[in-house]
Amino acid sequence: MIILEIENLFKSYSLERLEVPVLHDINLAVDAGEFAAIMGPSGSGKSTLMNLIGCLDRPTSGRILIGGEDVSLLSERDLARIRGERIGFVFQTFNLISRLTALKNVELPMVYQDIPRGARLKRAAKLLEMLGLTDRADHKPSELSGGQRQRVAIARALANEPDILLADEPTGNLDSKTGEEIMQIFKELHSEGRTIIMVTHDQGLAENCDRIIRLKDGRIEDE
Numbered sequence: 001m002i003i004l005e006i007e008n009l010f011k012s013y014s015l016e017r018l019e020v021p022v023l024h025d026i027n028l029a030v031d032a033g034e035f036a037a038i039m040g041p042s043g044s045g046k047s048t049l050m051n052l053i054g055c056l057d058r059p060t061s062g063r064i065l066i067g068g069e070d071v072s073l074l075s076e077r078d079l080a081r082i083r084g085e086r087i088g089f090v091f092q093t094f095n096l097i098s099r100l101t102a103l104k105n106v107e108l109p110m111v112y113q114d115i116p117r118g119a120r121l122k123r124a125a126k127l128l129e130m131l132g133l134t135d136r137a138d139h140k141p142s143e144l145s146g147g148q149r150q151r152v153a154i155a156r157a158l159a160n161e162p163d164i165l166l167a168d169e170p171t172g173n174l175d176s177k178t179g180e181e182i183m184q185i186f187k188e189l190h191s192e193g194r195t196i197i198m199v200t201h202d203q204g205l206a207e208n209c210d211r212i213i214r215l216k217d218g219r220i221e222d223e
Contacts, residue, residue, distance in 0.1 A: 004030040009062035037206035040215035088157030092169035127155035147178035
């Protein structure tokens with residue numbers, strides 16, 4: 001079953017009086033349970049494509065369908081709903097809230113979905129246990145290593161059982177050994193049937209994926 005479908009996608013940005021094209025005629029389908037890597041040199045458009053898939057931006061033209069729903073037509077409120085319910089984000093810089101504990105960081109996405117507090121705490125604790133962080137649940141990000149922070153970020157991304165897990169350079173701020181450990185977690189999540197789309201510049205990491213989508217100058221150059 002196709003979980004993500006992109007049709008004739010174009011994206012440009014206005015710079016003073018100029019239209020600067022970034023993505024050109026992108027056509028792409030990702031099956032549920034697939035692990036796909038998006039690669040390309042700096043300026044190729046991979047981060048822009050990730051932001052569009054994550055409903056953080058809108059296409060200039062073309063369609064993006066998530067689970068058959070055309071998100072390019074949705075209101076800002078409905079886009080926020082899609083981000084909260086159907087997409088989990090893992091960032092290179094972790095993006096954890098510094099004043100909150102690991103448990104509270106994982107709980108937070110469920111607050112916005114109006115999940116009862118008891119159920120939130122139970123699920124957050126279960127996710128931290130799954131990622132080997134039970135003994136770090138009450139620690140704030142500044143008290144955690146880089147690898148531990150990224151595992152908290154992965155737990156947070158899984159909080160609302162998203163259809164798609166988006167990972168933007170998830171090992172970029174980690175040493176090679178820790179990066180391998182984080183990649184192993186993604187492989188295990190994939191083996192459980194989760195759909196993962198990962199932006200990376202690391203060929204070695206990308207080779208762990210089912211497929212590699214290569215961008216160049218805003219176009220899909222190769223798969």
